[in-house]
Amino acid sequence: MYKDLQEKVAVITGGSKGIGSAIAKRFGQEKMKVVINYNSDPDGAQKAADEVISAGGEAVTVQANIATEAGVNQLLETALEKFGDLDVWVNNSGMEIKSPTHEVSLEDWNKVTAIDQTGVFLGSRTALAYFKKNHKKGNIINMSSVHEQIPWPTFASYAAAKGSVKLFTQTIAMEYAKDNIRVNAIGPGAINTPINAEKFADKEQYDQTVSMVPMDRIGKPEEVAAGAAWLASDESSYVTGITLFIDGGMTLYPAFKDGQG
Structure with a gap:
């Protein structure tokens, strides 16, 4: 638990399932106030909000298209109307097309x-x-992927976007460091989320994925959420511009894990 996170206000995009809902729940455990954005899953968003509240935090859900200015403005307005401030913004929404x-x-x-x-x-x-206008420190966490570093054939649009997120994160981290605004990314590897459910249900595909992870297992959304909580907290107060890989070592060239090469 990070005491400095208590009563802090966070916006999480794509918070209705998977990593997003896990981050929301963890923020609830930290006694934070959370705006949970969703696109098309109100039930999932409400379940995440209920988990935040059960854990000791506060939560509200908002349907919004985060690829539009109106959508993101609505999220900020909700945070201010419901909770009076903004401290942490988590850009978690994502999609892929093979x-x-x-x-x-x-x-x-x-x-x-x-x-x-x-x-x-x-x-x-x-x-x-918002942070600049109000002369306050702030925290932005961008959800990237191991595929900001590892090429991913047949998923070019996704890999290109995540590569962009990496350099965008580094650029604005440098630009706003003097304002005490920290910007970091998280690069999850193979995580047991709904987007991977069909693939992991196939034993051959599951085993193939695990073979690419030196720790020989699939990660849990809660493990990614733990990284998000650390980045949001003052425990990482001297950390900005990084991608925190939470991947079981997937980015460590796992083909060499048995000493062959």
């Missing part, structure tokens, strides 16, 4: 980058403007 790159339609490319890239920009810009 396709050979030569067959990717412009429509699908734009769908992915609208959420994974533009949404991160819009959320970050909104939070930065």
Whole structure:
């Protein structure tokens, strides 16, 4: 538990399931006040909000398209109306579409980058403007992926967007460091979330994925949430511009894990 997080206000995009809902629950355990954004899953968002409240925090849900200025503005307005402030903004929303790159339609490319890239920009810009205007320290956490570093054939739009998130995070971390605004990313590896449920239900695909993880297991959303809580807290007060990989070592060239090479 991080005492400095008590009563702090956080916005989490894509908070209705998976990593987003796990972060919301962890923030609830930290006694935070949480705005949980969702796109099309009100029941999941409400369940996440109930878990926040049960854990000792406060929560409200908001349907909004985070790839639009109106959507992110609505999230900030809700935080201010309900809780009176903003301290932490988590750009968690994400999507992926599998396709050979030569067959990717412009429509699908734009769908992915609208959420994974533009949404991160819009959320970050909104939070930065608020922090600057109010002369207060702030914290932005961007959800990246191991695929900001590891190429991912047939997922070019996703990998391109996550590569963008990495350098965007570093750039604004440098730009606003003097304002005591910290900006970091989290790079999850193979995590047991709904987006991976179908793949992990297939034993062959599950075993293949585990073989790429030196720790020989799939990660849990709660482990990613623990990293988010640390980055949001003053325990990481001298940390900015990093990607915190929570991946069981997936980015450590696992083909060499048995000493072959």
